[in-house]
Amino acid sequence: MMSKLRKITSNESGMAIIMVTTAVAILTFILVEFTFETKLNKIRVENQVDRYQARLNAEAGIKFALAKLKIYRVAWNTLEDNESMKKTVSPSMAEKVVTQPFFYPIPLDKRANIIQKNAVAEFEKNNLINGEMNVEIQPITGFLNPNTLKVIKEANSNQNQGQDNNDRDDNNETSNLKPFQFMEKTFFETLEKLVKDKNETDEEFALKYSNLNVELLIKELKYYVNNPKDYDEPEKADIEKNYELAGIKAKHAPLETLDEMYMLQGWDDEIVNLLKDKMSVHQVSVININEITENQLRVLFPAITNFQVETFFKRKNGDDEQGQKAKDFQDEPEFKKYITEELGVLDASSYDKRIAEFKKARITLGVAAKLFKVISKGAIGRTSYTLEAFIDLPVKPEPPKETKPKSNTSRNGQENNSDLNGEDGDNGNSQSNSNENDGKETKPAKIYLLEPRIVEIRQI
Incomplete structure (x- = not known):
């Protein structure tokens, strides 16, 4: 037995084979471990790069939404300045155009012709987007803000308190x-x-x-x-x-x-x-009457009946059974006329008082929104990143009205006139002024929007 072992150990070629085999086995194990770690790190890096790219796509979607809302602002302000155009193109139409969802790559229908396919291919060739991008813009209508x-x-609490007491009377x-x-x-x-x-x-x-x-x-x-x-x-x-x-x-x-x-x-x-x-922590200054919900309608008019609510939404959303098509309100006066005259929820004076209370809380009625929720989703491969942002277009504040102080000459003139004409003469002037004011129709104040700004953004 010992002699056989001595022969094997004395055989140099045999020892070389054993050493080479052992080295190959060890190197193979090291290579497998190294390859596994390398591939694992490569996958991690690729996933991290994909995540950054997906985030960039989502952020690009938010900027794209901001650009669309800037166009919406220009359209809104242009319609406010042009009453004749406002009768043809409603702000709600501009809102519907802006809130159309955007998808990239642009989906093509199977029936698309060669011109459409070439146009999409040319667009994809010239853009820098790597991956996918979905952008949705939704108007916010919930005006209940905690x-x-x-x-x-x-500041002048004493004066207001006295005024409140007079109003209570x-x-x-x-x-x-x-x-x-x-x-x-x-x-x-x-x-x-x-x-x-x-x-x-x-x-x-x-x-x-x-x-x-x-x-x-x-x-x-x-x-x-x-x-x-x-x-x-x-x-x-x-x-x-x-x-x-x-x-x-x-x-x-x-x-x-x-x-x-x-x-x-x-x-x-x-x-x-x-x-x-039903709530929003961001100020909804304009309630879109074309997107109003049943709960919001009941909040606006607590006395409305179930039948009136049903009739209202049949007019708003349409009724297939009766063949009635959906019809949007063109402006707030049309909404007022429908509520007060056709539905008979309340009379015109009660309607004005109710809406005036909301105006005190900086809430008005309109046919288009000014606060939007944007959901932007970026994706590449198996990685996706979604951002939710609230974008507001603030209402431009009205300039303060200048109050002209009365001059001494005017005061003296008024006193002399009151002495000559007596109380009846003074009352006659005030009555004539009031009649003139009553004859003039008070036009609703124009609402202009400022540049859109992000008021809240988060990952979802």
Whole structure:
């Protein structure tokens, strides 16, 4: 046995073969490990590059949406300056053109002709987009904004208080409400109606929230967005106690996203979800009457009946059974005429008073929106990146009206005239002026839009 082993070890060619085989085995193992790590790192780098490219495509989609909204702004302001053109081209038509979705690569129908195919091929050849890009622009119509509950103290509070007392004598309680008080009332009516309807259709929800204190929830929301010094109501102690027991501190500042609603201590997630789709933390200054929902219509006109709501949406969306086509409102006066005369929801004076309350809260009616949600999705290969942005076109503020001080000569002249003509002469002048003002039709103020700006952006 030992002699055989000595022969093998003394055989130099055999030892060389063993050493080479061992080296090849070791190098093969090292090569496999090195190749695996190299390919893994290559895949990681490629995925990272694809992610950056997908993000660039999504950001390019946001910039593309901004460019489209700049065109929309120019169209809006041009129509405001040209009344004759406004009768032919409605702002809602401009909105529909701008909100058309954009897809890249451009999808081609099988029936596309050679000219269309060549045009698309030429476009794809000359652009720098690498991958895919989908851009959707949606108008925001939810005008319930929790930030409108913020108390704004007026400088001349004593004067306003005296004016409010005089107004109360006229038995016009609704018009006495300040903007935040009116929005608080609107929030309460909306949530109360939603909870009531949910209780009637969902038995489990009714068992849990049949005794829900809607007023306290609205007070808590108001407390959450206001400075503690500005919020002084009887419910303050109970609300503060709930937050202290939970070890949570209220924000006491305007909400930046609707997701912050889930931080409210007294609001369950089911209640937040019930109201969330009807709200926006960004100021919706213009309500698009052609995109109005049933809930928003009931908020605008609480006295509207179910039959009137059904009739309204048959006119708006069309009715296949009766062969009625959908018809958009061309402007706000047409909407007013339909609500007051054809539907008979309320008379013209009550309509004006109701809309005036929303105007105090900086909310007006229109046929096109000024706040949009943009969803931009960029993709390349198996990687995608989606951005959600809210883009607002602020309303250009009106210049302050110049008040001309009365001169001494005019005052003396008025006193002399009053002495000569007596009280009747003065009343005659004022009456003639009032008649002249009544004869003039008050035209609605023109609304001009400023450059679009991103007010919120996030990855989804």
